[in-house]
Structure formats: C-alpha cells, structure tokens
Amino acid sequence: MAISSLTQQILLFFVAMLAGTLNSVAGGGSFFTVPMLIFTSMPPVQANTTSTVALWPGSVVYSGKGVAGYVTLKQTGFCS
Secondary structure (H helix, E strand, O other), rough: OOOOHHHHHHHHHHHHHHHHHHHHHHHOHHHHHHHHHHHOOOOHHHHHHHHHHHHHHHHHHHHHHHHHHHHHHHHOOOOO
C-alpha cells in the first residue's frame, strides 16, 4: 500500500525517528508507529507487523549490549 501524500511521508519519517529513539532507550516505540500507520490508511494487522519488523533490529542490538553490560558488571563485582 502506497502512502498517498508527501505530508504523510514526512510525518511518518519523524514519528519513526521518535519511535526508534524511544524504543532504544525505554521500549514502547510501537505506541507511536502503529497509530500513525493506521492513520495513513494502513490496515491494523499490516500496521502492527510493519511496526514490529521496523523496530525489531533495535531491540536485538540493545539486548546484546544489555547482556554484555551485565557480564562486565558481574566481572567487576558490582553485580552478584
């Protein structure tokens, strides 16, 4: 499904930047992306799938760094 107007594309771009930032810091980026995709006339199931696939790489990268951070803390004795 093609996004019809340049205004919608620009709005989606900025919402995607906000969601990606929020998702990498605290999670919950889908709270912004899914409603915005539905607003642009995308069916809800397709919007949810698109949002999940788009935000998934950030979650994978963060989880890898989180485990590495935990191992580092455990090695230094700050975490039991």
